[in-house]
Amino acid sequence: MGRPRVAILSGDRIASAAMDLVDATGGFTIPELARRLKVSPSSLYNHVSGREQIIELLREKAMSEVELPEPTGPWIDVVAAIMRSYRRSYARYPRLIPLLTAYPVASEQATGMYNALARTLTEAGFGADDTLRIITLIDSFVLGSALDAAAPATPWGTSPDVGPELAAALDTGAAKADRAEDAFEFGLAVLLRGLNTL
Numbered sequence: 465m466g467r468p469r470v471a472i473l474s475g476d477r478i479a480s481a482a483m484d485l486v487d488a489t490g491g492f493t494i495p496e497l498a499r500r501l502k503v504s505p506s507s508l509y510n511h512v513s514g515r516e517q518i519i520e521l522l523r524e525k526a527m528s529e530v531e532l533p534e535p536t537g538p539w540i541d542v543v544a545a546i547m548r549s550y551r552r553s554y555a556r557y558p559r560l561i562p563l564l565t566a567y568p569v570a571s572e573q574a575t576g577m578y579n580a581l582a583r584t585l586t587e588a589g590f591g592a593d594d595t596l597r598i599i600t601l602i603d604s605f606v607l608g609s610a611l612d613a614a615a616p617a618t619p620w621g622t623s624p625d626v627g628p629e630l631a632a633a634l635d636t637g638a639a640k641a642d643r644a645e646d647a648f649e650f651g652l653a654v655l656l657r658g659l660n661t662l
Contacts, residue, residue: 486557494515529552539588542580543585550602554606554610
């Protein structure tokens with residue numbers, strides 16, 4: 465029997481199947497992925513070196529949706545635009561976030577975004593040490609906010625231990641359909657204002 469004219473597997477097909485598993489279960493194994501693709505596990509290794517490379521394919525897929533603005537205008541506006549796009553991208557794939565934090569970044573798309581942030585921050589006058597701190601802060605804030613975007617509309621349950629101050633605060637969020645977006649924009653403004661005073 466000859467080889468099929470169209471390759472059964474590709475990096476895109478493997479990443480799409482892995483993303484489906486992550487969305488459904490929060491993770492994947494090589495045997496599960498092979499079953500989903502209707503191939504043997506050894507066939508996967510003809511296209512990827514292992515789990516870490518598959519996770520990088522997933523990172524690349526998520527990061528390919530991050531839009532980088534033109535590096536013109538005030539640095540704060542450029543950083544804000546990158547952060548909003550970064551959050552929107554990962555809010556689509558919240559169950560992917562814990563997997564990504566377990567592996568070092570090797571994705572071309574991710575490196576491109578980090579390069580854009582580093583250039584913008586350096587041009588704004590931040591030193592190399594502060595640039596790294598700021599990029600780490602951005603990652604922490606954006607990824608946490610992307611997880612919050614996937615939370616239920618009212619993420620806090622009821623408890624008899626809720627005091628009146630917390631109850632009043634929770635009541636303000638319950639009325640907002642866009643609670644997570646509102647919290648992100650508030651946090652973004654606080655973060656950028658703080659950076660502007662350094």
